[in-house]
Amino acid sequence: MRLRFIVPAFLFVLLGAGFVYALVAIQSGKKDPSAVPSALIGKPAPEFALPAPQGFPAGLSAADLKGKVTILNVFASWCPPCHVEHPLLLDLAKEATNGGFQLVGLNWKDKDEKLAAWFKEAGNPFARIGADPDNRVGIDFGVYGAPETFIIDRDAKIVYRYAGPLTQELLRDEIRPLLAKLKK
Amino acid sequence: MIPELGHYALVLALLVAAYQSVAPLLAAARGNALVMATAVPAAQSQFILIATAFAALTYCYVTSDFTVANVAANSHTAKPLLYKISGVWGNHEGSLLLWVLILTLFGAAVATFGANLPPALRARVLSVQGMIGAGFLAFMLFTSNPFLRLDPPPTDGRGLNPLLQDPGLAFHPPFLYLGYVGFSMAFSFAVAALIEGRVDAAWARWVRPWTLAAWGFLTVGIALGSWWAYYELGWGGFWFWDPVENASFMPWLVGTALLHSAVVVEKRDALKSWTILLAILTFGLSLIGTFLVRSGVLTSVHAFAVDPERGIFILALLLLAIGGSLTLYAWRAPALRSSGAGLFKPISREGAMVLNNLLLSVAAATVFLGTLYPLFLDIVGGGKISVGAPYFNSTFVPLMVPLLAAVAIGPMLAWKRGDLPGVLSRLYVAFAAAVFAALLGLWIADWRRALAALGLGLGAWVVAGSVVEWAGRIQLFRVPLGDSARRAFGLPRSFYGMSIAHAALGIVVLGITASSAWQTEVIKVVRPDEWLPVAGYSLRLRDVREVHGPNYVAQQARVDVVRGATPSGEVKPIVVLEPEKRRYPVEGNSTTEAAIHTTFLADLYVVLGDPDANGGWVVRAYYNPLVPWIWGGAIVMFFGGLVSLSDRRHRVGAPKRSASSVPAAAA
Numbered sequence: 001m002r003l004r005f006i007v008p009a010f011l012f013v014l015l016g017a018g019f020v021y022a023l024v025a026i027q028s029g030k031k032d033p034s035a036v037p038s039a040l041i042g043k044p045a046p047e048f049a050l051p052a053p054q055g056f057p058a059g060l061s062a063a064d065l066k067g068k069v070t071i072l073n074v075f076a077s078w079c080p081p082c083h084v085e086h087p088l089l090l091d092l093a094k095e096a097t098n099g100g101f102q103l104v105g106l107n108w109k110d111k112d113e114k115l116a117a118w119f120k121e122a123g124n125p126f127a128r129i130g131a132d133p134d135n136r137v138g139i140d141f142g143v144y145g146a147p148e149t150f151i152i153d154r155d156a157k158i159v160y161r162y163a164g165p166l167t168q169e170l171l172r173d174e175i176r177p178l179l180a181k182l183k184k
Numbered sequence: 185m186i187p188e189l190g191h192y193a194l195v196l197a198l199l200v201a202a203y204q205s206v207a208p209l210l211a212a213a214r215g216n217a218l219v220m221a222t223a224v225p226a227a228q229s230q231f232i233l234i235a236t237a238f239a240a241l242t243y244c245y246v247t248s249d250f251t252v253a254n255v256a257a258n259s260h261t262a263k264p265l266l267y268k269i270s271g272v273w274g275n276h277e278g279s280l281l282l283w284v285l286i287l288t289l290f291g292a293a294v295a296t297f298g299a300n301l302p303p304a305l306r307a308r309v310l311s312v313q314g315m316i317g318a319g320f321l322a323f324m325l326f327t328s329n330p331f332l333r334l335d336p337p338p339t340d341g342r343g344l345n346p347l348l349q350d351p352g353l354a355f356h357p358p359f360l361y362l363g364y365v366g367f368s369m370a371f372s373f374a375v376a377a378l379i380e381g382r383v384d385a386a387w388a389r390w391v392r393p394w395t396l397a398a399w400g401f402l403t404v405g406i407a408l409g410s411w412w413a414y415y416e417l418g419w420g421g422f423w424f425w426d427p428v429e430n431a432s433f434m435p436w437l438v439g440t441a442l443l444h445s446a447v448v449v450e451k452r453d454a455l456k457s458w459t460i461l462l463a464i465l466t467f468g469l470s471l472i473g474t475f476l477v478r479s480g481v482l483t484s485v486h487a488f489a490v491d492p493e494r495g496i497f498i499l500a501l502l503l504l505a506i507g508g509s510l511t512l513y514a515w516r517a518p519a520l521r522s523s524g525a526g527l528f529k530p531i532s533r534e535g536a537m538v539l540n541n542l543l544l545s546v547a548a549a550t551v552f553l554g555t556l557y558p559l560f561l562d563i564v565g566g567g568k569i570s571v572g573a574p575y576f577n578s579t580f581v582p583l584m585v586p587l588l589a590a591v592a593i594g595p596m597l598a599w600k601r602g603d604l605p606g607v608l609s610r611l612y613v614a615f616a617a618a619v620f621a622a623l624l625g626l627w628i629a630d631w632r633r634a635l636a637a638l639g640l641g642l643g644a645w646v647v648a649g650s651v652v653e654w655a656g657r658i659q660l661f662r663v664p665l666g667d668s669a670r671r672a673f674g675l676p677r678s679f680y681g682m683s684i685a686h687a688a689l690g691i692v693v694l695g696i697t698a699s700s701a702w703q704t705e706v707i708k709v710v711r712p713d714e715w716l717p718v719a720g721y722s723l724r725l726r727d728v729r730e731v732h733g734p735n736y737v738a739q740q741a742r743v744d745v746v747r748g749a750t751p752s753g754e755v756k757p758i759v760v761l762e763p764e765k766r767r768y769p770v771e772g773n774s775t776t777e778a779a780i781h782t783t784f785l786a787d788l789y790v791v792l793g794d795p796d797a798n799g800g801w802v803v804r805a806y807y808n809p810l811v812p813w814i815w816g817g818a819i820v821m822f823f824g825g826l827v828s829l830s831d832r833r834h835r836v837g838a839p840k841r842s843a844s845s846v847p848a849a850a851a
Contacts, residue, residue: 005517008461009510012468016503018556019475022563023495111797 040158045150046140050130054112060104060130062156069101069182070152071175073126074138076110077118079146081165086122088166093125100183105129108138108146151175153182187252190240191331197233197288198321200226204314208307209379220307224295227310230317231285231292238272238285241330245272251337254278254330260343260770262735270354271344276478276494277330279357283474284320286358286365290394291317294369301390308376309369316368319501327494343770346736352412356405360432363402364470367439369394371467374460375509378516383456388449391463393829395446399439400825406432407818418776418791420705420806422814425576430555431473437548439466441541448534451599455534457517458541464513468506469548475502476555532602536594543587550579588642588693591686592649596656610656617648625698639697646690650683681828688820695813704807707793709800715750719807721788722750724757728792728801731764738764738777741792741801745781763792787811 049061064070073089075082093103105126107115110133132138141150151160160178162170204226211219241254245268250256258275259268267274273282291313298306324330373391377383409432414422423429442462448455475498529535554571592614596607621644622637655661657679658671704719716723726742741764744757761779768774781788786809793802 002518005457006514008465009507009514012506012510016499016507018560018563019499019502022559023499025563026495 040142041161043158045152045156045158046137048130048137048140050106050132050137052129053107053110053115053131055116056124056129058128060106060128064104064128065152065156067154069154069179071101071103071179072106072150072152073103074106074108074141074143074146074148074150076108076146077114078110082147083118083122085147085165085167086125088168088171089125090123092171093127096127099179101179102127106137106141106143107131107133108143109133109135149175151178151182186240186243187249187331187333190237190244191329193233193237193240194321194325194329194331197230197237197284198318198325200230200233201314201318201321204230205311205318206314207311208314209311212304212307212311212379215304217303220303223307223310223314227288227291227295227313230314231288234281234285234288237331238281241278241281242269242272245269248341250339250341251333251335252330253332253334256334256338256341258344259341260735261340262770263344263349264734266351266354267344267349270348273357274344274348277324277328279361280320280324280328281330282358283361283365284317284324286361287313287317287320287368290366290369294394298390305373305376305380305387305390308379309372312372312375313368316372316505319504323494323497323501327497340770343735343768346766346768346775349735349768350412350416352408352416356408356412358405359401359408360405363398363400363405363439364432364435364473366394366398366401367435367463367467367470369398370439370442370463371505371509374463375512377460377520378509378512381516381519383449383460383520385450385453388446388459389833392443392446392450395439395442395463395466396825396829399436399443400822400829402432402436402439403818403825404822406436407815407822411815414811415778415780415789416775418778418804420703420778420789420791420804420808422699422811425554425571425573427555428473428477430551431469431476434548434551434555435466435469435473437544437551438462438469441544441548442466444537444540444544448537452534454528455538455541456520457513460517460520461513462541462545464506464509468502468509469552471498471502471505475499529601531597531604533594533597533599535602536590536597539590540587540594543583543590547580547583547587550583551576554579584693585638585642588646588689591646591689592653595682595686596649596653611649611652614645614648614652618642618645620644621694625701628702633701636697636701639701640694643690643692643694643697646693647687648690650687650690654683676831676833678828678831678833681824681826681831683824684827685821685824688817688824691813691817691820695810695815695817698810699808699814702809705804706806707802707804709796710803711798711800714800716803716805717750718788718805720747721807722746722748723761723790723803723805725801725803726760728795733766735770736766736768738766739792740764741803743779743790743803745788761788761790763790765792782812784812785810 045062045065047062049063050059052059065072071092089103096103103126105128107129110131112131130137135143141148145163147165149160149162149166150158153159159182160174162174166175204223208220208223208226211217211222241252243249244252244255245259246265248255248259248261248268250259254275254277258278259271263271271278273279291310294301294306294313295310298309301309370391373387373394377387406429409429410422413424413429414420442459445455445459445462449459475495478494478498528538554575557571592611593604593607596602596610597604618641622641625633625637625640654672654675657675658668660668663671706716706718708716710716710723710725712725712727714725716725722745724744724746726744728739728741731738731740740762743761743763745759745761746755746757759781761781763779764777766775766777776791778789778791780790786807789806789808791804793804795801
């Protein structure tokens with residue numbers, strides 16, 4: 001048995017071991033190939049200033065993020081998952097004062113009157129809303145779809161990002177513990 | 185009742201496959217001709233059983249039988265008939281059934297048309313086929329049964345992903361699988377040869393037609409997939425180096441290498457163990473592709489629903505099939521002696537084939553590395569990265585330059601010792617054509633696109649090289665035309681097949697080069713009746729209407745196209761394009777339908793975007809020069825394969841094995 005004939009089998013053993021490891025890691029929940037981390041984690045939030053959508057009192061700008069822990073939710077009235085996560089945001093809004101954070105919204109690629117109609121019925125969880133109809137600020141935040149949720153610390157640095165609708169489990173396991181940590 | 189029949193046929197097929205994988209193999213080792221011969225009816229009945237199961241599932245789809253979970257999850261009563269049928273393989277379970285159907289089709293074909301094979305070789309080949317079939321049938325029955333029932337059944341189905349409701353994609357998987365699974369024939373022949381310890385010219389001659397057929401189907405499958413991506417995804421591009429695309433491209437590259445090295449085995453009795461390795465790797469890469477797409481270890485736009493349990497099962501099959509065959513290779517391949525190995529000259533036909541194999545395998549390795557690198561970097565904790573087009577363009581493309589340069593030269597070299605200066609001097613016409621094409625490219629566009637000019641030159645070189653070689657063979661203009669015509673009829677079809685396929689490669693290269701280098705893209709908000717100039721055309725958005733399809737609602741624009749600058753008065757458009765944005769209410773999904781005005785030389789490609797607040801619409805328009813040549817070239821390439829396949833020597837069968845090839849000591 002000459003050595004060069006064993007090389008393919010040997011290389012394949014390495015490859016197979018890699019596949020097995022990858023699959024086990026995915027199954028045990030250690031790795032998630034579809035999770036995309038934000039390039040902005042640990043970086044300061046981008047500079048921006050957005051007016052409020054028509055009929056809402058307070059707009060949103062980078063200055064509003066300083067000195068407070070902030071949950072920034074990217075949402076739109078046309079996005080069904082945003083409607084799914086909406087009750088959870090209303091819950092979060094009730095915890096804001098005690099929890100020492102503010103909940104703000106980035107209304108993404110939306111129409112003011114549609115948003116107003118939806119919130120009139122469903123309620124507004126946000127202390128401030130910035131209207132971003134043409135994705136100007138969304139691009140700076142690296143948003144690729146609604147909904148997305150960012151957590152920003154007192155120094156206006158982005159510490160967390162989640163793409164997709166919020167869930168009870170996510171609030172319990174990741175978001176509330178992180179907020180408690182940032183409050184200190 | 186019908187679903188149960190299909191389910192029962194699958195179980196029976198598994199039993200037959202289990203028998204077929206063991207009994208003929210043992211019988212071949214003991215020389216029991218009677219039991220060896222049972223492999224033939226076993227392979228045939230396995231095909232009939234799977235065909236029955238497939239027909240049963242198709243029946244459930246056509247009649248919208250929502251008591252079957254698979255149908256309820258992937259079909260809908262309002263779906264057009266074509267997509268009810270293509271829905272059969274538009275999901276994980278059904279596509280596996282199609283996979284096995286094609287596997288057993290090839291097995292039954294060898295059993296039925298392989299009467300000229302030595303009985304022991306045929307028994308062993310069918311036995312290996314039986315093993316693959318048994319593995320996949322077990323996979324299907326234990327983790328992915330397409331016939332599971334629902335109780336109570338839903339009133340209607342959930343529908344098929346709208347992106348897949350498209351004629352191009354309806355036929356993409358069958359062709360792709362005919363290719364992937366067709367390579368299992370080469371694999372089975374390779375494993376059987378390793379068991380026998382014998383590879384000779386006759387073996388190569390038996391393997392080649394199966395490999396050629398699989399390769400041709402895979403070519404069409406990849407082309408259909410790329411065509412679909414081009415007009416359905418609405419980005420104006422045709423290839424994205426996506427993991428799923430790469431998964432189908434790697435077996436194609438290695439399979440192309442296999443086609444060439446099998447010729448060397450046949451003609452020169454050399455490169456034997458290498459050819460066996462290529463046969464194993466070609467099918468191995470097809471299996472790895474299946475694993476990558478269905479296990480969810482890589483993310484991709486077209487990956488099937490992720491289920492890790494299925495991933496483990498496919499991985500086990502993969503490890504058994506490739507690991508087992510490579511171990512057999514390590515053990516048995518050293519015994520395969522090549523009589524012609526000592527006589528290899530670098531400048532010769534076989535030398536050119538070795539260069540071809542080297543470049544194609546390195547190219548496949550680069551694609552493999554780029555596809556799996558993100559996965560392995562993530563495993564070792566190196567973080568998330570994605571490898572995209574820049575990597576592939578800077579590694580894969582340079583490898584293609586020497587390959588294309590050699591494609592025109594190789595077939596003109598003689599076996600054993602070629603005359604390179606002589607060949608090059610005969611290729612002066614092709615060289616002139618290449619220089620002309622390159623200069624033409626520089627002149628039409630601008631002098632800065634030197635690389636694109638090189639691509640055009642190489643494409644023209646390959647096309648012209650094939651013509652020059654043909655002209656040389658028939659001594660065109662050197663003997664009277666009548667004599668040339670007689671010679672042209674006398675040339676073997678395999679020669680024509682090769683020349684056509686090589687010329688087709690040149691056509692594809694021209695298409696890829698021109699469309700990548702000189703694409704024009706315009707994105708603008710236009711109001712109705714406003715003109716938009718695009719690369720020598722002017723477009724006018726006439727209006728946007730709502731239209732109702734069988735299972736969707738669409739906003740359809742009407743775009744007038746005229747040639748030349750914005751016209752002043754009223755003109756008759758040369759064509760009215762109707763790009764759409766479709767919304768599928770059942771699936772809750774939208775698709776864009778690009779409208780394409782194609783001439784032989786270019787595509788004008790229009791996509792309708794979102795409306796703005798002032799009554800305008802975002803319109804994206806592309807002008808893609810020579811882009812139809814990519815798919816046209818692929819079809820010509822497939823045709824070349826067919827012509828080669830029709831060669832007489834494949835039909836009359838292989839010659840008797842020469843007495844000089846001594847069988848290695850039996851295991």
